[in-house]
Amino acid sequence: MLSVKIERDVVGKYPSYLNDESGLVSGNADKIFFPENENDVKDIMKKAQNGKIPVTISGGGTGISGGRVPLNGWILATDAMTKLDIGNMEWTDPEFNETFQISLIEFNNEAILLAPVAMRLKSIQNFARENGWFYPPDPTERSAFIGGNVSTNASGARSFKYGSTKKWVVGLRAVLPDGSSVSLCRWEYRDKLPEQFFQNTDVTITKDGRKFIIHKLGKEIVLPFPTYELPNVTKNVAGLVWTDDSEPLDIFIGSNGIFGAVTAVALKLIRPPQNILSILIFCKNNIQALEVIKLAQNQRRTQNFPIPMSVEYLDDRAVEIMHGKDHTIPNAKAAIILEQDLTDDLLDNGIEFWVNSLDKLGIESSSVAQTHKEIEHHKFLRHLIPETINLIVRKNGQPKLGTDYSVPDQYFPELLELAKTKGDEFESQRSDQSRLGYAIWAHAGDSHLHLNFLPATLEEVKRAKQMMVEIMSYVVSVGGSIAAEHGLGKKKFNGKPAIVFQYGEKGLQEIRNLKQKVDPTLLLNRGNIIGV
Numbered sequence: 001m002l003s004v005k006i007e008r009d010v011v012g013k014y015p016s017y018l019n020d021e022s023g024l025v026s027g028n029a030d031k032i033f034f035p036e037n038e039n040d041v042k043d044i045m046k047k048a049q050n051g052k053i054p055v056t057i058s059g060g061g062t063g064i065s066g067g068r069v070p071l072n073g074w075i076l077a078t079d080a081m082t083k084l085d086i087g088n089m090e091w092t093d094p095e096f097n098e099t100f101q102i103s104l105i106e107f108n109n110e111a112i113l114l115a116p117v118a119m120r121l122k123s124i125q126n127f128a129r130e131n132g133w134f135y136p137p138d139p140t141e142r143s144a145f146i147g148g149n150v151s152t153n154a155s156g157a158r159s160f161k162y163g164s165t166k167k168w169v170v171g172l173r174a175v176l177p178d179g180s181s182v183s184l185c186r187w188e189y190r191d192k193l194p195e196q197f198f199q200n201t202d203v204t205i206t207k208d209g210r211k212f213i214i215h216k217l218g219k220e221i222v223l224p225f226p227t228y229e230l231p232n233v234t235k236n237v238a239g240l241v242w243t244d245d246s247e248p249l250d251i252f253i254g255s256n257g258i259f260g261a262v263t264a265v266a267l268k269l270i271r272p273p274q275n276i277l278s279i280l281i282f283c284k285n286n287i288q289a290l291e292v293i294k295l296a297q298n299q300r301r302t303q304n305f306p307i308p309m310s311v312e313y314l315d316d317r318a319v320e321i322m323h324g325k326d327h328t329i330p331n332a333k334a335a336i337i338l339e340q341d342l343t344d345d346l347l348d349n350g351i352e353f354w355v356n357s358l359d360k361l362g363i364e365s366s367s368v369a370q371t372h373k374e375i376e377h378h379k380f381l382r383h384l385i386p387e388t389i390n391l392i393v394r395k396n397g398q399p400k401l402g403t404d405y406s407v408p409d410q411y412f413p414e415l416l417e418l419a420k421t422k423g424d425e426f427e428s429q430r431s432d433q434s435r436l437g438y439a440i441w442a443h444a445g446d447s448h449l450h451l452n453f454l455p456a457t458l459e460e461v462k463r464a465k466q467m468m469v470e471i472m473s474y475v476v477s478v479g480g481s482i483a484a485e486h487g488l489g490k491k492k493f494n495g496k497p498a499i500v501f502q503y504g505e506k507g508l509q510e511i512r513n514l515k516q517k518v519d520p521t522l523l524l525n526r527g528n529i530i531g532v
Helices: 038-051 119-131 145-153 288-301 316-324 346-359 372-396 409-428 459-478 497-520
Strands: 006-007 032-033 057-058 075-076 090-092 098-106 110-116 167-176 180-187 201-207 211-216 219-224 261-270 275-283 312-317 335-344 364-368 436-445 448-453
Touching: 006 075, 006 098, 038 057, 038 167, 038 180, 038 261, 098 119, 110 119, 119 145, 119 372, 145 261, 145 316, 180 201, 180 335, 219 497, 275 346, 288 312, 288 335, 312 372, 316 335, 316 372, 316 436, 335 346, 364 372, 372 436, 409 436, 409 448, 409 459, 436 459, 448 459, 459 497
Parallel strands: 032 075, 057 075
Antiparallel strands: 006 032, 090 098, 098 110, 110 261, 167 180, 167 261, 201 211, 211 219, 275 335, 275 364, 312 335, 312 436, 436 448
16 A cells, blocks of 8 residues: 555646646556655555556656656656655755755865756756755756756856756666666766665665666666667767767666666756856847857867857847836847856956957947846746747647757758748748747757747647657758757657657667566556657
8 A cells, every 4th residue: 555645636626737738648557656655656666567558757847748648547747855864954945835854065166066857947946046056957947956957958048058957967876667776977077975865775876888787676677778860969868879978877877767666866066157247138139140150169179268158049039038027128039048157366367258259259238246136037038938829829728839959050040040931931921920830949059949830720830840840850960969958758740759760760679678677568658758
């Protein structure tokens, strides 16, 4: 008999758990469980295995790929997993009025935060800042659970300098579909994590060349690396992104929960930048915006000072949304939000570089934020854009269809032009010309673009999906990724799992075979990546 909270009337009492922010899939479930710890998760998994009942892991519900949406069976909601058995301190985030049981292990220039999977990204950032540390990943939806960030390998704006979530996960615990558990960490952190982090597990995982080996009850499950060629981009979470540098814990990072449920995370923190500038740059046209982007990319490529933390592009529609909340924002044709971290001794030099550079590019208007309050206002304006789009989507009653495509840097101008062309074409064919038809924003430093279609009819949904397939074909042809940061979840096009458009039917089958080795009856997170 399970001791966790269970609710059978999911539709009546917990309808929000049958969807996420995407609106892509309408879910269905018989029961929803609210485990509080890893042992609860193990019990639920074992009971589901015995009854051959599908289980879908649910995080904060902020995803936009349908990953947490149940197709049937049970929902395992991680909302109550706010404490760690080995946590040695309690901390309350006043912003969300939520209390977490955590551990902080401090060294000279870095620290390790042991966090429960229901701790929000913003809470992690708030805790780090309050205690003199810095967690660099900055995905747009900061109310997301860290467990969901790990499952999708979320990135965001600051990945331009600091990389995605994967780079900052140094350890994790997970429960496999059969209810067995494993604790993993990066090799260099084995002696930095407490022994308790590795106790009470049933499974070990090792790496041998280009294969992972799961050791369980005297048996070995061999997971050879997929043979498909990975996109030539700085941001990619399409399918299984395993490389020669991958370690066993990377099985669970970015795999959309198809191999197991993450139950605890060890995150690396660093000392915060002494100074951060947020520069909101207003451009006359896309040509001018692309010059700013090219300059920032060149700084990173040549490793010349200063290298920005983030470089974000916003089209005229996105700028208009910001203007609606802050009338000091001009109605520019495009805008760039650039974040720059600087030490005290190089602060003046960094400011001088950007002032001179923007002047040479003919930038006539910009807004510079330097205090925490000012920077948070810039972030508020940036995050307001997808929030506003999501509200429009819900009002339209159709799914939001947005690209999550990245390309090699030299092809970003072409991708932006193609997205603009398709957006204008879609908008011109609307039944109601007064409605906003699309908006574009991009993590432009990583040549990663979101074209967001806002269909209001089934015919418009069909038309937008076809345009997304056409853009996907271009992206793959130039060595790009069709999933740069959000994961593929349950996305399908032309009746096929989206992964087929990246790696073909052979790639799909390779991932499906790996999934079936760990989860023979395909019960966990059905529909994610492989479509079944």
